[in-house]
Amino acid sequence: xxxxxxxxxxxxxxxxxxxxxxxxxxxxxxxxxxxxxxxxxxxxxxxxxxxxxxxxxxxxxxxxxxxxxxxxxxxxxxxxxxxxxxxxxxxxxxxxxxxxxxxxxxxxxxxxxxxxxxxxxxxxxxxxxxxxxxx
Amino acid sequence: xxxxxxxxxxxxxxxxxxxxxxxxxxxxxxxxxxxxxxxxxxxxxxxxxxxxxxxxxxxxxxxxxxxxxxxxxxxxxxxxxxxxxxxxxxxxxxxxxxxxxxxxxxxxxx
Amino acid sequence: xxxxxxxxxxxxxxxxxxxxxxxxxxxxxxxxxxxxxxxxxxxxxxxxxxxxxxxxxxxxxxxxxxxxxxxxxxxxxxxxxxxxxxxxxxxxxxxxxxxxxx
Numbered sequence: 001x002x003x004x005x006x007x008x009x010x011x012x013x014x015x016x017x018x019x020x021x022x023x024x025x026x027x028x029x030x031x032x033x034x035x036x037x038x039x040x041x042x043x044x045x046x047x048x049x050x051x052x053x054x055x056x057x058x059x060x061x062x063x064x065x066x067x068x069x070x071x072x073x074x075x076x077x078x079x080x081x082x083x084x085x086x087x088x089x090x091x092x093x094x095x096x097x098x099x100x101x102x103x104x105x106x107x108x109x110x111x112x113x114x115x116x117x118x119x120x121x122x123x124x125x126x127x128x129x130x131x132x133x134x135x
Numbered sequence: 136x137x138x139x140x141x142x143x144x145x146x147x148x149x150x151x152x153x154x155x156x157x158x159x160x161x162x163x164x165x166x167x168x169x170x171x172x173x174x175x176x177x178x179x180x181x182x183x184x185x186x187x188x189x190x191x192x193x194x195x196x197x198x199x200x201x202x203x204x205x206x207x208x209x210x211x212x213x214x215x216x217x218x219x220x221x222x223x224x225x226x227x228x229x230x231x232x233x234x235x236x237x238x239x240x241x242x243x244x245x
Numbered sequence: 246x247x248x249x250x251x252x253x254x255x256x257x258x259x260x261x262x263x264x265x266x267x268x269x270x271x272x273x274x275x276x277x278x279x280x281x282x283x284x285x286x287x288x289x290x291x292x293x294x295x296x297x298x299x300x301x302x303x304x305x306x307x308x309x310x311x312x313x314x315x316x317x318x319x320x321x322x323x324x325x326x327x328x329x330x331x332x333x334x335x336x337x338x339x340x341x342x343x344x345x346x347x
Contacts, residue, residue, distance in 0.1 A: 010344070012261075012264065012346075012347070013347075020347075029195065029198070032198070033198060033200075043264065043268075044260060044264050062194065063194065064194055066192065066193050066194045067193050067194050067195050069192075069193060070189075070192075070193035070195060070197070070201075073197065073201045073204070073205065074198065074201060108208075119267060119268070122268060123267075123268040123269070123270060126248070126268060126344065127246065127248060127270050129342060130342065131342065132248075132342055132343070132344040132345075134344060134345040134346065134347050135347070
């Protein structure tokens, strides 16, 4: 049996009102050093973390939305976003920033990391994990 | 602790990372490097500039393996490896190069 | 393969319980802890939703959290089982993974 486990980080909170979103991202980056199979899930208010055009200078906190674009360098290449959560909030995939990764096994071709999936598919993704970390 | 550049003092934490990232200048980088017993040259600037560009784009300092992977891709395998990196920065690229580049200590650096 | 879900917020304050129930698979278990126990009460607006879900998942509440809040087990919806801390551990051990809904 392989030692690699499937980890899913579940993000359900908007970015700046609480510390959850930033903490989640930091744990993902630190955890990436352990070379596990890591994916992120965004549902409920968590989908707000990925919106474009975030500009935090006026509230005096760090804008960490650009950091999602670095995840590909850390071999985190799957960001599942729940379609129903987007729709309930009046958002579409076009409201999300573009996040790409380079596929090492495909001559470094650029591919999108964000995968918009249905609520039922999200439940399937959750059910196939070894470990789920909630934020 | 603090550094002095052109008669101006720049505050840093107890490990020598500057507090305000906007205080950074190439002159300050030379001063920090000196305090680490490092002489800045073209190769070291290449790494420091890469780190600053990475931070500017992603708001984080890259983990060491990410840094090495990226240098390997942009500058070739003779520069993108651990040995080369530790020759330039004996106490580690995270500890020294990030400090010289004026970045916070990298996330995941223990 | 099944999941133990824990919910620790009142459903009258956050969407966590509803979202949890929306992502459960048949055979999963939901354990209501801390303020989450209010989701197990009969007579509230949430009761029909929770009752309906009880048909496909097993529902539990943590009794010490009920007692702390002065909620008697007679107030619980039918079909919800009370567990103590040992029962909590047994539920964790029985399922393949645990997912917290914060």
